[in-house]
Amino acid sequence: MAIGAPDDACLLNYTKYPYEPPGECISRKVVVREWDSITTNSCCRNALNAFSQALALQALQNDYIFLHEKQWLHCQFPVPPQDSIDINACGFHHLNRDSSVCSSLSLSSFRTTYVGEYSSVLEKCSNFDSLTFNDSCLSCTYHIEEMREYLMGQLHLKDNATERDICGVAVVIAVSANKIENETWVDNYYRCLPALDKGDPFYFKIKYSTLKIIIWIIIPTFVLILTLVVGKHVVKEHMKKKKKKNAKFLEGKRSRTWSGLYRFSKAEIESAINFNTRKVCLGSGSAGRVFKGILPSGQIVAIKHIFKDNTSDRFTREVEGWSRIRHPNLVCLFGCCEEDGDQYLVYEYCSYGNLAQHLQRSDSFLSWDIRVKIMRDCALALRFLHSYPDGCIVHRDIKLTNILLTEDMDPKLSDFGLAKMLGMDETRVFTDAKGSIGYMDPEYMTNGKLTSASDVYGFGIITLQILSGKQVFELDRDARDNLTRTAKEVQMQKRPLSDFEDPRMEGNYNAADFESILYIAVLCVANSSKGRPTINVVFEEMDKVWRNTEANMVGT
Template identity: 35%
Template sequence: MIKMRKKCEFRTLTRIDKEIVALPLKFSREELLVATNGFANDRRLGQGGSSQVYKGFLNRLDRLVAVKRIFAESKHSEKLFTNEVKILSRMIHRNLVQFIGWCQEEGEFLLVYEYMPNGSLDNHLFGTRKSLPWDVRCKIALGLALALDYLHEDLEQCVLHRDIKAANILLDTNFNTKLGDFGVAKLVDPRFRTQTTDVVGTYGYLAPEYLSEGKVTKESDMFSFGVVALEIACGRRTHHEGEFHVPLRKWVWQLYLAGNMLEAADETLGLSFDRKETECLMMVGLWCVHPDPKRRPKARQVIKFLQQEVPVPELPLDTYEAPTSCQPSTHRTESSCIQEFSSFSAR
């Protein structure tokens, strides 16, 4: 049994070596155990559906790191691990989490990243960390757009992230955006504009055409960006686990129609926000979640909007089908929300 497992690990390592451009550092399991104090609970930074992340200190590099431990018992663990190593090893950008190294040993799948002292955007907007001032929120939104422009346009093969959400946007010491978690990201041949694939990601952030038909494109990533942009401006989740409400985008849209969109601004900001910039970010968010993928702006256009190089166009009044009641607290069923998503793609 042990010999068979070692052979399997060797084949996986060899395959990864051939597929990536520049192999990051390889660590031993023992080295990462020491760094994280044996993956102690008090070192845990967070947990997702397929992994846990721990704070560690690497003596070899004399630096703090974040160690992602993919659940080995998951049937997709090796695929997630291989995919993330392969994709992150091709990329370097100031708005992407720096990938430092990896380990596949004794059935463990471990990834090592730079440590983000200010945690995730999700924790600042909806969790226990301090609320972010408006200028920092603007910087984060712009940084995310810059990261997506790099992934979509500046690489030999386009990278579709497929799981853009506030929890995957990490913040360094200076609150700079660092997009992370590329476990379900997809390399796309630029000759093919649309690919059909299994639906992965987080409900509430998924584009309607992706949710209903599995069509993954740059535009589906931009839809997710739009949801995050609205969350940043409004300080509200796009959805609540266990409860289904009118989507945030529809609530903001109704306020836009009524001419009082700024009522959606995050209450924790008080009056400490720039009205013009807030309207701009909300308008960008609404354009990015447009039901017609062809109408969504590209990341490069979003950058120009956020930097106020060009004005954000007014949205057509018939963009969305407005529900009769559109308060964030209105309860909805899961099936009605999915039908609503599907009706967008049929328009």
């Protein structure tokens, strides 16, 4: 928000927390109710996040949670990068200070008049690392609901549905404003908020107070009854049906484990893939083939059909490990299907293909600022994985073709079929080292010891490829060794910088920033993991270069 902005200017700033589209959307027919407060359409998923984050930022300066109606009207322009998204289209027009009693609330009123309840919800939403994420999230959202009901009672608005909705949004924004400068916390907080949703197939919400009753009373009783029934059925059933019964049991187990995902039927999958009378294949790998698909809502998705002869159990690993993990720079897994021996995974669609394709295109090239942004965002995604609350997640297959690009050239890491979760400082030994040969950590290949440093090595290789534009495809050991050797010689000033730059950039880059990135990349590809920086250090360096690049862009 600009201080002293003109009267007709929008006072909201979307720069710090830009709107992240949930995927391409060409239909507004599917209605969703976000945070159990705002009824909108499926095309507007995540839009409420962006608006509320911008409102939280302005509340820190202006105190009031919402803008006046006239100020709100000045913000009714399309939100980039999705021109179809704006306040009116999403049904957010009533979220202004003049629309209701709850809309007139301010941060100072939360901090003084309602300080007891406000302090309680801040405490419950302050740390998503102290427990498992699910438990922390349940506690946070339960207290958000309690705070909303408390406000309704204090303001004598109990039977007013509109006030209830706006009070709910006001509480979310007030909590957000308390830590809006902490990007890691904001990411976790907004990853948790969909637990408030009602009627959403992707989330299942249980009140925190009810959870203890379920754990201590209902579940043991249910398990006992189920055990007796199943045991009696097994005894009576003929031996030839054992395999079928076991399959059903496993399916039930998977349904509980994968409850965060939408379970598509095979008919739904086939309908989505055959949207245009013919299948559109986006790519193929060792695990399966990926097709473009369109869901009934109109949302475009990528659907991976796992090969039936695949023996790596990639489907189970990816679904179990990835069903609840969300980050703007990770490809989102929407759902899955396992039926009649066929396995499908349904992902967010990235319309601009993978990074390797763009580095090799003859008709265009990636500018320096885009390359820096891609490297910075990929480091951010890896930092998120390596510091995940439930344990360090090692991707194990960092390479150019696993970095997908949106139409705005935002990168998203994909393909988590080889990912492993370790303890934060754990080293695990595998007898079968897996990954793409040119990007694999030499130490991991030699002794099978997997740590987060293995991902750092792969990141170093892709960074060298992005800087040089060389060895993009068919990166075997010899090509990798040649790439890293050249990089080290340039970094040690044994060779000129021009020997490593992508000639298609024609010198249009900041030489000091280029050298800074080259330096950190050379450290990343050290043969020993002890000589490599952590991903936190890597991200900090990449972020410095990106901020400098942004400043140079503004100055030109």
